[in-house]
Amino acid sequence: MKTLRAYGAVLLAANLLLTNGCASNRQDMAQSDYPQPLYPVERLVPEDLQDAQAEIYDPFEGLNKRIYSFNYYFDRTVFLPVTNTWRRYVPYFARKGVSNFFNNIRDLRTLANSILQLAPEKAAQSAGRVLINSTVGIYGFIDVATDLDFPRPSEDFGQTLGRWGVGQGPFVMIPFLGPSNMRDGIGMIPDLVLQTEAYGGFLAKPLRSTIFVFDAIDTRSQVPFRYYETGSVYEYETVRWLNSVKRDLDVAK
Amino acid sequence: MSAGRSMEKLNCTVIESVTGPITRLVAALIALSAAVFVAIVLTAAWVPEALAEEYRFPIQDRWVATVVGTPTQFAADLTPVERIPFRKRRLRIFADRELPDVIFYNRDMIYTVALQKQKSAPVMFLIAGTGAAHNGSKNMLLARAFYEMGYNIVSLSSPTYANFISSASSTGVPGHVFHDAEDLYRAMQMAWDAVKGKRTATGFAMTGYSLGGFNAAFVAQLDSQRKVFDFDKVLLINPPVNLYNSISLLDRMIENIPGGTENYDQFYERVIQAFSDVYKRNEDTVSFDEDFLARVFLAYKPRDEELAALVGLAFRLSSSSLILTSDVMTDFGFIKPKGYEIPRHENLTPYRQVAGRVGFTDFYHDFFYPFYAQEHPELSRDGFIALMSLTSITQYLRDANHIEVIHNADDVILAPGEIDYIDDVFGARARIYPYGGHLGNMAYRDVMTHIQSVFRE
Numbered sequence: 001m002k003t004l005r006a007y008g009a010v011l012l013a014a015n016l017l018l019t020n021g022c023a024s025n026r027q028d029m030a031q032s033d034y035p036q037p038l039y040p041v042e043r044l045v046p047e048d049l050q051d052a053q054a055e056i057y058d059p060f061e062g063l064n065k066r067i068y069s070f071n072y073y074f075d076r077t078v079f080l081p082v083t084n085t086w087r088r089y090v091p092y093f094a095r096k097g098v099s100n101f102f103n104n105i106r107d108l109r110t111l112a113n114s115i116l117q118l119a120p121e122k123a124a125q126s127a128g129r130v131l132i133n134s135t136v137g138i139y140g141f142i143d144v145a146t147d148l149d150f151p152r153p154s155e156d157f158g159q160t161l162g163r164w165g166v167g168q169g170p171f172v173m174i175p176f177l178g179p180s181n182m183r184d185g186i187g188m189i190p191d192l193v194l195q196t197e198a199y200g201g202f203l204a205k206p207l208r209s210t211i212f213v214f215d216a217i218d219t220r221s222q223v224p225f226r227y228y229e230t231g232s233v234y235e236y237e238t239v240r241w242l243n244s245v246k247r248d249l250d251v252a253k
Numbered sequence: 254m255s256a257g258r259s260m261e262k263l264n265c266t267v268i269e270s271v272t273g274p275i276t277r278l279v280a281a282l283i284a285l286s287a288a289v290f291v292a293i294v295l296t297a298a299w300v301p302e303a304l305a306e307e308y309r310f311p312i313q314d315r316w317v318a319t320v321v322g323t324p325t326q327f328a329a330d331l332t333p334v335e336r337i338p339f340r341k342r343r344l345r346i347f348a349d350r351e352l353p354d355v356i357f358y359n360r361d362m363i364y365t366v367a368l369q370k371q372k373s374a375p376v377m378f379l380i381a382g383t384g385a386a387h388n389g390s391k392n393m394l395l396a397r398a399f400y401e402m403g404y405n406i407v408s409l410s411s412p413t414y415a416n417f418i419s420s421a422s423s424t425g426v427p428g429h430v431f432h433d434a435e436d437l438y439r440a441m442q443m444a445w446d447a448v449k450g451k452r453t454a455t456g457f458a459m460t461g462y463s464l465g466g467f468n469a470a471f472v473a474q475l476d477s478q479r480k481v482f483d484f485d486k487v488l489l490i491n492p493p494v495n496l497y498n499s500i501s502l503l504d505r506m507i508e509n510i511p512g513g514t515e516n517y518d519q520f521y522e523r524v525i526q527a528f529s530d531v532y533k534r535n536e537d538t539v540s541f542d543e544d545f546l547a548r549v550f551l552a553y554k555p556r557d558e559e560l561a562a563l564v565g566l567a568f569r570l571s572s573s574s575l576i577l578t579s580d581v582m583t584d585f586g587f588i589k590p591k592g593y594e595i596p597r598h599e600n601l602t603p604y605r606q607v608a609g610r611v612g613f614t615d616f617y618h619d620f621f622y623p624f625y626a627q628e629h630p631e632l633s634r635d636g637f638i639a640l641m642s643l644t645s646i647t648q649y650l651r652d653a654n655h656i657e658v659i660h661n662a663d664d665v666i667l668a669p670g671e672i673d674y675i676d677d678v679f680g681a682r683a684r685i686y687p688y689g690g691h692l693g694n695m696a697y698r699d700v701m702t703h704i705q706s707v708f709r710e
Contacts, residue, residue, distance in 0.1 A: 023356060035586065036590065038587050039587060039588045039615070041606065041607055042605070044606075044611065045603070045606045046608040049518060050518055052522060054602045162362075227358075228359070229363070229416075231385075234577075234601050236601070
């Protein structure tokens with residue numbers, strides 16, 4: 001529950017902290033005390049420009065960008081060295097087993113959310129997966145369902161909220177975890193409660209409190225994204241927009 | 254959706270406007286087949302490989318080839334990436350360089366290395382094309398081809414890649430052929446020095462594609478004077494001949510946007526929509542090099558003019574990062590007010606909007622040329638354009654027997670007549686395919702076999 005409270009606090013902080021980061025819009029640049037560049041905004045960019053990338057609601061941009069670079073430093077100094085060690089020294093079958101174990105818990109999350117979304121097909125698919133993998137697959141360590149060509153939908157509480165018409169709300173960079181939005185960030189809380197309950201069902205206490213660390217390592221080592229390495233100097237803007245597009249698509253799927 | 258299935262729906266048209274080179278090529282092919290026939294008669298040995306010389310790349314439309322590349326079932330079967338020990342490394346090229354705060358993360362040059370298990374092996378340097386990274390898919394494709402031949406791989410980003418400009422460019426403005434060559438040469442030496450202790454190099458070779466091939470020609474020339482590596486073999490894959498001609502062509506591609514350039518935004522929106530659809534289907538990495546196009550294509554099935562516009566747009570995406578990076582590195586005052594230091598966490602959207610609308614030629618005339626003109630006071634604008642061209646080292650290229658070229662007669666980045674220049678200067682050291690667009694056939698089996706054979710003597 002400590003983790004949950006920490007998340008709540010972060011989200012609340014994000015909600016309350018209005019930052020001053022967003023300094024340079026059209027007016028500010030024109031008003032600045034510096035000489036005009038050769039190609040100023042006014043010369044090339046039409047006033048009525050429709051720019052989907054610029055239209056993502058991001059009132060906490062200054063704070064978000066700071067968290068973005070915090071995540072970059074955390075990635076480089078802690079997270080990636082750990083996942084690299086994990087990949088280098090833990091044999092493939094063991095890593096795969098751990099991934100399968102967490103995927104099984106995620107399938108449980110999908111099951112719960114599919115029910116909440118009144119999506120019987122996805123509910124049936126994930127129920128089938130969880131049943132088979134938790135039994136024949138020994139607590140989920142072996143992914144028998146995928147070998148049997150079971151489809152694997154992915155639903156979380158953020159998508160459930162979206163399914164019932166809740167918008168994404170402002171863009172939020174979550175420390176350690178990465179890009180998200182207010183709706184999905186809050187949606188993590190019920191998913192986490194469910195996950196904690198699921199672990200409580202069969203894990204011994206010391207394991208229950210450290211399991212999140214392994215979950216994080218497993219998740220990070222499967223995401224190829226590296227902060228500031230897309231080659232675009234406008235990466236933050238692009239990631240912010242892609243995240244929004246992707247989450248809309250996830251809800252629509 | 255697989256690349257294969259969508260290929261069947263493609264309407265492949267015949268190549269246009271390249272009849273001159275094709276006639277010459279047909280003549281060359283006739284001469285070649287005659288020679289092969291004589292060889293067969295003389296040796297009385299039936300060599301099935303001789304028949305494989307016939308070029309059967311499946312996509313004949315140069316725009317489709319450029320955008321889609323080689324369909325998987327026609328691609329060379331190379332060692333998969335997972336089986337090669339690729340390592341990403343960082344290097345501080347200029348020890349005391351102060352980087353502007355807004356690009357603080359680009360202080361070290363990032364590059365990729367893959368070492369052979371044995372202690373001694375030859376080394377292959379790779380140079381990426383415009384805006385592409387050390388670990389972009391084309392460099393990785395070449396790395397796989399050369400690693401399985403026994404090369405240690407040192408793969409570098411293009412000098413036009415934001416990380417390279419910030420960390421490894423001495424001037425902060427890429428595109429100057431001689432400065433880029435110096436920067437690359439320095440980076441190569443430092444990159445190799447970093448692994449030298451662990452491995453012995455039995456020789457050095459270099460391959461670059463597109464602008465990277467162009468860069469490689471000038472690095473080879475520099476190396477012929479300094480002899481640090483004394484390259485055994487250098488391969489240039491689809492290089493431009495004259496930089497200005499190629500960037501003009503790229504700018505003109507953007508003009509193919511349906512309804513004209515004033516519809517830039519609507520077109521961009523539609524491309525983005527197509528990109529979203531692709532993104533929905535596969536959640537792999539987000540990288541903005543040239544192959545972002547291939548994925549968009551599958552969802553979009555555009556006409557030739559739209560494909561041309563797409564190619565132009567993809568280059569715009571990389572040039573927009575180049576422009577802001579060079580502007581903050583030099584405080585030139587191009588899209589950012591001179592003297593203004595962009596804070597680390599500032600909103601960059603206005604810069605992105607401007608940079609995406611500045612053409613390559615605008616950049617050339619209003620930033621690149623004025624920036625370097627003081628170094629060459631004796632040169633006119635046209636003289637400077639002529640200097641940034643393979644033609645400025647023609648005599649060297651004619652005599653450099655260790656440099657080979659592969660190219661396509663219908664490459665979209667070549668101006669009319671430039672393929673003849675390649676043919677004339679490199680002669681037997683140039684393999685020119687009749688079609689394949691810009692790099693569209695690089696992964697094609699027969700082409701890859703040829704690429705490997707260049708280094709097999």
